[in-house]
Amino acid sequence: MKKENNYEIGQAYKFEGDDWWSWWIWVNAEEKKLDEIIHVVYTLHPTFNKPVRKITDRKSKFKLETEGWGVFTIYAKIVLRTGQEISLKHELHLEYPDGSNNLP
Secondary structure, eight states: OOOBTTBEEEEEEEEOSSSOEEEEEEEEOOHHHHTTEEEEEEEOOTTSSSOEEEEOOGGGTSOEEEEESOOOEEEEEEEETTSOEEEEEEEOOOBOTTSOBOOO
16 A cells, blocks of 8 residues: 555455455545545446445545456545645455465
8 A cells, every 4th residue: 555645445245255355445644634625536447336436424534336347457536625635545365264365
């Protein structure tokens, strides 16, 4: 995870079985930095239903929860109260219970 202007994307996942994962991403930053955010727009793989999703929940660190079967690059646009926009990207990482990677 690369930090950009003190912000980075965090990720967690759970293998559900049969090549399927539940996963979630959020913004990692200091509390005062999170308070500067109005919303985050995540852009997922185009095969997702509604691949562009706007998250406004500050309490969850702008967490997006979804599920799927493959890995891809997630793009995030953080919109600050100042009007500034910060663009981040995150490579979704998923592993099987044996520790092997789900490959793109």
